[in-house]
Amino acid sequence: MNTEDTAETEEFSLPRSRQANERLHAMIPGGAHTYAKGDDQYPENLAPVISHGRGAHVWDIDGNRYIEYGSGLRSVSLGHAHPRVIEAVRRELDRGSNFVRPSIVEVEAAERFLATVPTAEMVKFTKNGSDATTAAVRLARAVTGRARVAVCGDHPFFSVDDWFIGTTPMSAGIPAATNELTVSFPYGDLAATEELLTRYQGEVACLILEPATHTEPPPGYLAGLRELADRHGCVLIFDEMITGFRWSEAGAQGLYGVVPDLSTFGKALGNGFAVSALAGRRDLMERGGLRHSGERVFLLSTTHGAETHSLAAAMAVQTTYVEEGITARLHALGERLAAGVREAAAGMGVGDHIVVRGRASNLVFATLDGNGQPSQHYRTLFLRRLLAGGVLAPSFVVSSALSDADIDRTVEVVAQACAVYRKALDAADPAPWLAGRPVKPVFRRLA
Template sequence: MSQLQDQSLRTNFELSKQLQQRSHQLVPGGAHTYAKGDDQFPTLSPGFISHGQGCHVFDLDGNEYIEYGMGCRAVTLGHAFPKVVDAARAELERGCNFSRPSPLEFEVAEELLSVITGADMVKFAKDGSDVTSAALKLARAHTGRSHIAYCSDHPFFATNDWFIGQTPMDAGIPAEHQELSLSFRYNDLESVRQLFANHQDQIAAVILEPAKYEDPQDAFLHQVQELCVENGTVFILDEMITGFRWNIGGGQREYQIIPDLSCWGKALANGFSVSALTGKRELMELGGLHHDRERVFLLSTTHGAETHALAAALATIQTYRTEPVIETLYEQGRKLKEGLDNVIRDFGLSKYVQIHGRPCALVYHTLDSQQRPSQWFRALFMQEIIKRGILGPSFIISYSHSDSDVQRTIDAVEGALPIYREALENGVENYVDRPTASVYRKYN
């Protein structure tokens, strides 16, 4: 019997349900991040997390879980990681926001730039949308062009109009803004060539993640960069996911490519709110004081350089330098994938439950009896592993996941798979009350 199957299943969410009813009266959607909303999880799941330590979290009803994809992938070292918390606490006791810059801003700038090959300057902000949109503004100012091209296979770049206007949730976004954004496919160089052919001398920037679930094929990143050079277009890499996970220097170091600009966040400060735009001096300096070109209002955020958050970023980077963080993410991820693949195969469900991605960033796909992607089966799978102590919208691992945590996760999936198999035979609607949903949908 698995280690989790002999424990009582987690099905009591009474306090969470009570607060959920109130939360929707106060906060649109009941959460401040769409990915954390009720529609992204099965009904039978914790509505709120009280606290966490390492990779373990606790809900309002006292249920304990091993968590994956922690903090929308921002918590890579672990919750309340001591070195990071201690560094942030020390700065809070000295004040966190002043009328002139803190020296810490430049210490962190030097530390971050030291791990990003080819980047000369950095500007800090609070979230990823700030810096991806700032990168596009720089590119437009530098080139004098208006159109941008983004990779449609990468699910999120910003809350700003240039990106959200391309999703079904485009309400409130002027059509003229939407028309300036063009899309291409990952590992499809011809789709990029076609954009340049159809919009000659119009594209200011190309933005994409270095990778998502598959690596670049046939030097795709380098060939896209060559097209950008040929067409006078700024080449931007979004390192929100790949940064400090694929490699301490991000996907760009992993794939040996130097972009014009790159955007960082999430794991940069282990959950504290820090993002960064880095890049070549000729572009970045447009937002500065030492040039004779037209000024660019780049990034100017009241809280962008709060000292406690920057101290957390500094401690995080230094932890990556001195401890085997990246190596551990890959090692534990490989153990997890091997174990999950084995139990899925043992139940004859390899066509229906699939584990994809790099070992450091594993996700699962849930398919129905016709082997089509299914939100109903995603809800069922999440429900059943939640019952067994795993809170996993993905299987994206952290530095804090031990061998025991990995094995308990495998055991929990082993306990969930018989239910999945029954649902394939008898109808999933008999096992879960509603599907999860895509964030990007026109109507509720």
């Protein structure tokens, strides 16, 4: 192993972050409030604890500045402390944030959302994506009188609630009877989905999926799902937590022209502020309201669901996206980044091992070993080199605050990381470059 490689990596350390991580674990299970932010997702002793952020940059408590990707687990798409959003939030904070009756801000926020996502007829706001998706599933079960839920098995996450988490390796504490009510279908395969619906004829309440992820939907696929749901009498739910705004202002449904019965939005909706939405057909959504004669559905009822400052943030985000063409900018930045990373990887002879995937506005990367298989060891090596170069990138998901200079610097750091990656491949052993345990998958049975 090249001693210069060793020295450069060993010089980069995070002593204050390491101490803060110990404090986090002493009081917070997992050391973070979201498993995907856990220090097990980063190289050992190199999990920065953040002090603050502005635009596309964040600073850790050790004083290091990073170019950040995947900000707030994809939620901060305009960059940190975006002036337009902060101004809207600050204005509402001076007026009170939560009242015993709805505020006029709730009317304005609903009107703005439904104007931005015209495929929906009603909307209800909440604080997180899990509440929204679970409300959609509950509503689908109520209106169909069916118990089974069909989830797209190729998509990684829908909710923290039992109906979904029971399908993951972290299913401890969830009754087997609950798990049996959730079945899965493969993305892009209409025949397999129809076979599933036929096998459980009259039992499936809904099909829930992300309309697109790191792959585009095959031609006719979403329209085919729409037809299958109609024919089998089940509710079609699009989880637009990620695709919402990043694919188009109106989400993937606005881009691909297929209208679901229900859809859920979050993440980019608040630019880091806690706001999510369940939207959909009036006749379904109204079952959670008061203006119908049927059995009531406990749809969403959250104390903080309509905090005025979060709704103000959402309105500012939507206005910014529409007026400033943010979705187009995200795609342009992502295309520039993807091209640069691919060129850097190819130039260092690792183009088949560091693979950039996904829509330009939502890029991820795969780290493959010498046999072309996904490798947590090589991911660890890659992340270590990125961190040492001032790039915090669990993914390559861009924010509109990135500059061309940020992209160029990122590509430089990626090229340096690729040079080390090539050496590890040639040695057929990445271990000497890890300096500790490899990063771990989020969903695993044992800690």
